[in-house]
Amino acid sequence: MKRVSSFILIAVLFTMLAAPGIAARAQQVTITFLTPPWGVPPNEEKLAAFEAETGIKVDVQSVQMNDLFSRVQVAAAAGEAPADVIFLSEEAPSNIVATGNMLPLNDLIEATPELNIDDIERLEFFTLDGNVYGITTYLQMVMMDYNAERLAAAGFDAPPTTWQELRDMAVAIKEKGIDQYPIAFGAIDWSWYLIALSMGDPMFDEDLNPVFADEGSKAREAMAMLLGFFKDELISPEMLATPTTPHAVFWSGVGVFHQAWQGSVAVGNNPEVSAHAPNVKYMLLPEVGNTWSFPAGIGISANSKNVEAAWKFIQWYVSPDTQEDIYKAVGLYPSRISVQQALHEAGAIEGYDVIAEQSKRIHELPRYALWWGPFAQYATETIYQAILTGGDPDKVIDDLAKEWNSLKEEYGE
Amino acid sequence: MRRVLSHDAVFIILVLLPIIVLVTLFIYYPAASTFQTSLTSENLRIRRPAEFIGLKNYNFLLHDAEFWEVTRRSLVVVLLTLPLEMLIGFLVALLLNERFPGRGIVRTLVILPWMMPPVVNGFLWGWLLNGEYGALNGFLYELGLINQYRYWLRAPETQIVWVAVVQTWTRFAFPMIILLAGLQSIPDELYDAAKVDGAGVWARLRAVTFPLLLPSFAVALVIEFTTTFQIFDVVWTLTSSGGAGGTINPFTKTLMIFNYELVFRDLRIGRGAALSYIILLMSLAVGMIVVWRIYRQGIRE
Numbered sequence: 001m002k003r004v005s006s007f008i009l010i011a012v013l014f015t016m017l018a019a020p021g022i023a024a025r026a027q028q029v030t031i032t033f034l035t036p037p038w039g040v041p042p043n044e045e046k047l048a049a050f051e052a053e054t055g056i057k058v059d060v061q062s063v064q065m066n067d068l069f070s071r072v073q074v075a076a077a078a079g080e081a082p083a084d085v086i087f088l089s090e091e092a093p094s095n096i097v098a099t100g101n102m103l104p105l106n107d108l109i110e111a112t113p114e115l116n117i118d119d120i121e122r123l124e125f126f127t128l129d130g131n132v133y134g135i136t137t138y139l140q141m142v143m144m145d146y147n148a149e150r151l152a153a154a155g156f157d158a159p160p161t162t163w164q165e166l167r168d169m170a171v172a173i174k175e176k177g178i179d180q181y182p183i184a185f186g187a188i189d190w191s192w193y194l195i196a197l198s199m200g201d202p203m204f205d206e207d208l209n210p211v212f213a214d215e216g217s218k219a220r221e222a223m224a225m226l227l228g229f230f231k232d233e234l235i236s237p238e239m240l241a242t243p244t245t246p247h248a249v250f251w252s253g254v255g256v257f258h259q260a261w262q263g264s265v266a267v268g269n270n271p272e273v274s275a276h277a278p279n280v281k282y283m284l285l286p287e288v289g290n291t292w293s294f295p296a297g298i299g300i301s302a303n304s305k306n307v308e309a310a311w312k313f314i315q316w317y318v319s320p321d322t323q324e325d326i327y328k329a330v331g332l333y334p335s336r337i338s339v340q341q342a343l344h345e346a347g348a349i350e351g352y353d354v355i356a357e358q359s360k361r362i363h364e365l366p367r368y369a370l371w372w373g374p375f376a377q378y379a380t381e382t383i384y385q386a387i388l389t390g391g392d393p394d395k396v397i398d399d400l401a402k403e404w405n406s407l408k409e410e411y412g413e
Numbered sequence: 414m415r416r417v418l419s420h421d422a423v424f425i426i427l428v429l430l431p432i433i434v435l436v437t438l439f440i441y442y443p444a445a446s447t448f449q450t451s452l453t454s455e456n457l458r459i460r461r462p463a464e465f466i467g468l469k470n471y472n473f474l475l476h477d478a479e480f481w482e483v484t485r486r487s488l489v490v491v492l493l494t495l496p497l498e499m500l501i502g503f504l505v506a507l508l509l510n511e512r513f514p515g516r517g518i519v520r521t522l523v524i525l526p527w528m529m530p531p532v533v534n535g536f537l538w539g540w541l542l543n544g545e546y547g548a549l550n551g552f553l554y555e556l557g558l559i560n561q562y563r564y565w566l567r568a569p570e571t572q573i574v575w576v577a578v579v580q581t582w583t584r585f586a587f588p589m590i591i592l593l594a595g596l597q598s599i600p601d602e603l604y605d606a607a608k609v610d611g612a613g614v615w616a617r618l619r620a621v622t623f624p625l626l627l628p629s630f631a632v633a634l635v636i637e638f639t640t641t642f643q644i645f646d647v648v649w650t651l652t653s654s655g656g657a658g659g660t661i662n663p664f665t666k667t668l669m670i671f672n673y674e675l676v677f678r679d680l681r682i683g684r685g686a687a688l689s690y691i692i693l694l695m696s697l698a699v700g701m702i703v704v705w706r707i708y709r710q711g712i713r714e
Binding site: 074099237238240242370374 | 544567
């Protein structure tokens, strides 16, 4: 009897001590956040504080973008949620949003006035048919930056204002032995879009016809310019031989002109990351100087079973505090106007004036088209092939137009 | 009442039932479902229900220039890899069939590349072949064989050759193991008899080793053909072109890469499923020919 009483006493004591923990775990919700590496919340302490305050445990799953799309698509085929919260890159409208994998957030936004949605720019990028599928977390537009010291060493006191001028400067830099590969561009579709838009080509008309293939178009000139850069070895052969990026090549110290983005100078002038520090500056894109944007957002999976918890996490993720942390960690320009202004006033945004000027010259690419994803991949493969085989730029353009029209016919509703 | 099944029969059925259920669930059911999908227009980008289209996906692929191009390329990889792999595997098996000090350690070292995931091998060789800091460049430069570093993976012609080299390095240990087992099953008396008849090394190889090794050779050949014909990991990690996450390299796009592209990039599930079955049939066809000709001949020997 004594033994039984002791046992009961111990059991009661244990239950009293363990109960709060058990209750807490019972209340704790776990959500998954699927993101590429640069979307991982940089401040672990603040994330832990969010988890402690809300009782929401966030399981961050960091994968490369192509793997992220694969996971979403495979889960969609099974009617499952790949994660509760999904990071939306610039390719997401075509690959994830248009394919019905994300939950419309309109009702949640309306019910959350403290989100201050008017403070967030470029919401329309993740809006389809009036439904908002993602809250913009950071803004990006393609820009260029350059090593001002090397340019000056070659005898040039200002960045180029035309593409021919840029090419001539690159040749001079190479011939003077200042930099063997002065242009840090990739053998990818983006390099062509950058030059073509900057030259003033609209690329597509309002009916999504590929006007880039019109005879004598600037896009044709841009393709010839890009292939010429590779042919004359103004771009490092490493871009063709390894799965690297122009950013990695530039920050390793190779190149003077770099295909960059809004916020890249902060990274380029970080001596822990870049061999060019502290000489990197933005330049306005040459000629007409148009560019395109690629903001990122964050949304909720259409099959998520933790919508409320996911929405709380999203509110935290796009809060001014977190956006400032992300900017300081990886140089990604905040989507909140208030945060942009605060950082500018604090002098934390290098090259703000150039960014502001470049942002007036946005000409969007039709990323919302269902077939944009396959077209972009095809464009990269075709350009890569043309570079390695010495392909004719006009034939490349014709092939791209043919592929676009074929995809448009296949996917058009 | 007459007993229909004996105790032994019931026991056998009960023991086999779990594996039958597992194989049905995880192999035959997905295979049947994939075949069904291959007869539809399923495309995850299009928000319309998939329609039954019969053999249209198969017809499209068999008339698609890209399909034949990637098939040709896959066969090129096989033709470059298989002879090298089987030859190296055979030579190493011959060596390991002899007794010498440290044979166990050598045997372990030889199978290390095979034990590593192909993805790891692909990345490893990517670093070795890097044009800026690769060990191969450093090694050849120090030996005076090159006077400047080279981008080994730049030229389209050499990319596929390096794929074959890395695949050979990754896989040669497997045929080596099978051929070694085959060598060790050949009775010593046959070699003794051949020696007595005055047969030299090459004659013993030709008259005793090769004929009796044919069944093992056939098994190794079929497995390695299927593995190499369906190569993916090495191609992807070694030669996918720039950009975070990798872009498909058109110069090394093989059948499985093409399949990945159809299913995961283009989301053309129906067409991708059809391609899977075409790949299966092509692999089976070769396997059956090899078994029919080489294996049977080996058994007769």
